[in-house]
Amino acid sequence: MSLTRFVSKLLAATLLMTACSQSAGDYSPVVASVYNRELHQSDLEGLVPDGLSPDDSLTVVENYVEQWIRQAVILAKAEKNVKNDFSHELQEYKNSLLAYAYERQIIDQLLDTVVTNAQIEEYYAEHKGEFNLKSSIVKAVYLTAPAKAPAVAKIKRIVGRDDFSESDVMELEKLASANGFSGYYDASSWIPFVTLQTAIPFTAYNEQRFLSQHRSIAFSDDSLFYAARILDYRVTDELSPLEVQRDNIRVIILNLRKIDILNKLQADLLKEAEDDGAVKRTLQ
Numbered sequence: 001m002s003l004t005r006f007v008s009k010l011l012a013a014t015l016l017m018t019a020c021s022q023s024a025g026d027y028s029p030v031v032a033s034v035y036n037r038e039l040h041q042s043d044l045e046g047l048v049p050d051g052l053s054p055d056d057s058l059t060v061v062e063n064y065v066e067q068w069i070r071q072a073v074i075l076a077k078a079e080k081n082v083k084n085d086f087s088h089e090l091q092e093y094k095n096s097l098l099a100y101a102y103e104r105q106i107i108d109q110l111l112d113t114v115v116t117n118a119q120i121e122e123y124y125a126e127h128k129g130e131f132n133l134k135s136s137i138v139k140a141v142y143l144t145a146p147a148k149a150p151a152v153a154k155i156k157r158i159v160g161r162d163d164f165s166e167s168d169v170m171e172l173e174k175l176a177s178a179n180g181f182s183g184y185y186d187a188s189s190w191i192p193f194v195t196l197q198t199a200i201p202f203t204a205y206n207e208q209r210f211l212s213q214h215r216s217i218a219f220s221d222d223s224l225f226y227a228a229r230i231l232d233y234r235v236t237d238e239l240s241p242l243e244v245q246r247d248n249i250r251v252i253i254l255n256l257r258k259i260d261i262l263n264k265l266q267a268d269l270l271k272e273a274e275d276d277g278a279v280k281r282t283l284q
Contacts, residue, residue: 032065034072039065103262110261115250123249124242131240136193136207141169142200142228143176143183147220151175159216159229168229187231190244200226208235 028042047064048057124131145152155175158168166187173185184191184199193207200217204210217228234241273279 032069034069035076037072037076039068039072103265106265107258107261111254111257113254115253119253120246120249121242123253124245128239131245132237133234133240134236136211136233136235137190137240137244138193138196138211138230138234139187139190139232140196140228140230141172141183141185141187142196142217142226143172143181143185144199145176145179145181145225145227147223147225149179149181149225151179151181152220152225155225155227156218159218159227164215164229164231172227172229190234190241193233196228196230200228202226211235 028040030038031041031044032039044061044064048060052060143155145155155172158164158172158175161168169185169187172183175181176183176185193204193211197204202217202219211230211233215230217226217230219226270279
């Protein structure tokens with residue numbers, strides 16, 4: 001083992017050990033340096049996640065140190081060759097971070113995170129134009145089986161029934177479980193139509209026409225039998241069902257509440273500053 005490798009491994013092991021934090025006056029060994037820049041061991045505290053093996057810990061440390069060296073080399077060259085003054089940009093960035101931190105603090109204090117089903121349904125009813133589908137979706141169950149499996153004929157009969165019901169879904173799932181067939185049996189959830197097409201490889205050049213004309217699908221290729229029952233569908237540009245949009249609407253409502261909090265905060269702070277005479281407008 002090379003000396004560099006040994007030192008790196010020792011460093012990684014040291015970082016994994018639990019120790020008291022250093023006081024302000026403690027000396028922290030230099031791990032790497034580039035010109036006038038130094039990377040200290042204390043800079044690496046908390047770098048290695050708990051539970052990593054010694055070898056993985058070593059890799060994390062080495063990668064970090066190497067990346068630090070590369071950046072330090074670039075910064076050293078940039079300081080000599082770039083004449084731009086970034087003080088304004090740095091101040092603006094600091095101001096943005098400070099304002100953002102304060103706004104997050106106020107939001108955490110005031111935001112009501114409870115969104116009721118009634119509120120979601122009301123928003124959906126008032127903003128239906130915002131929820132048109134970008135692609136077709138279906139409610140469907142499907143399965144695949146060996147093409148010559150004895151259960152194929154029964155599966156065809158089940159998926160082709162006129163009065164297909166929840167009990168038929170359960171029968172398909174029971175058949176599949178008993179025979180080791182793979183499939184999907186959540187008849188209550190919407191899935192992308194393309195997901196069904198991937199599992200049951202068929203072509204639908206006109207999705208709306210295909211879905212309006214096919215309640216069941218059953219066919220075989222050289223090795224596999226495919227079966228599906230389409231229970232409901234919505235095509236591209238139609239209104240997306242509420243159950244599909246419920247989580248999205250909850251996020252939208254929370255974001256609108258955050259905006260309201262920030263708008264009120266800004267208005268209140270401006271009024272307070274103007275009442276104190278702290279705001280001066282001199283632009284003519």
